[in-house]
Amino acid sequence: MSLFSRKSVKLAASPASLIHITIVSIVFGIITYYYDRDFGTSLIYTSACFLLLQFGYFAGIVYMAWLEHKRRSQ
Structure with missing residues (x-):
């Protein structure tokens, strides 16, 4: 596993990621207010921001799982 992949997996830890997304959404809500x-x-904007960030996180996890599956099947 490359250094970039290890750092990506470490940064994508679920509890830390949820805390980061929540903090970003709160700051975004304060700025929009x-x-x-x-x-x-x-x-409404803060909820949309939170949902888009969650979708992006989920898509990133699915992409990393797909890459790992692709790497192992070769």
Whole structure:
């Protein structure tokens, strides 16, 4: 396993990743609230941000699993 792959797997640990995604979403929510001054809009944007980050995390995990499966089957 390459150095990049080991670092990627270490960074993608589930509990740490969820904490990072939550912190980023909260900061994004605060910024959008200060920009729009509307709690409802900020909540919608923050929820969308959280869901997109979760989808990206899931897609990254699936991609890494696919690469590992591809590497082992060769």
